[in-house]
Amino acid sequence: EAGVVQSPRYKIIEKKQPVAFWCNPISGHNTLYWYRQNLGQGPELLIRYENEEAVDDSQLPKDRFSAERLKGVDSTLKIQPAELGDSAVYLCASSLGLGTQETQYFGPGTRLLVL
């Protein structure tokens, strides 16, 4: 069974440019998470989807970040415009059931560098 797929794996952009990340969760997983992980820190939740509904986006900086999961399967996370402080690893995770008590399976992440 394929795991969580993310692309691209690496991205280097200049500040003020837009960037988008894509995630395809494990087949059949209803809940999808986007996390940001800064160097030396634990993952911080940006947004959680249950099917196509964003049920927790309280930590998403809505002035520049947006996300969608239109058909309740794959998802995109966008930053526009990017700032220097956005340099981090963006992790996508999925879990089978609804809610946060399920085991989360992480993708390999997208490492973003903003110059």
Place this chain on the structure above:
Amino acid sequence: GQQVMQIPQYQHVQEGEDFTTYCNSSTTLSNIQWYKQRPGGHPVFLIQLVKSGEVKKQKRLTFQFGEAKKNSSLHITATQTTDVGTYFCAGQGGGKLIFGQGTTLQVKP
């Protein structure tokens, strides 16, 4: 808001020595999960503890959940070089899963 703290931040041990990382929450948790992240890798689920005072073992790894469900520990007996990585606890409370900052383990052969 809810906070999850882990100590120590780093630990260097000689191969064969034991290792322990501690996790403390500012609020009572409904459960706690532990993940391992190898250098350059992504977090991988290890275990979930739900009951007060629960103890679970996975080979050389022992996980404990405190009686008050506000703290947890991971103990590795006789570390091996394959144990290298960062260990994260993640506390579940109020519908949110909050990750600690992790403990990075280095093992000298």
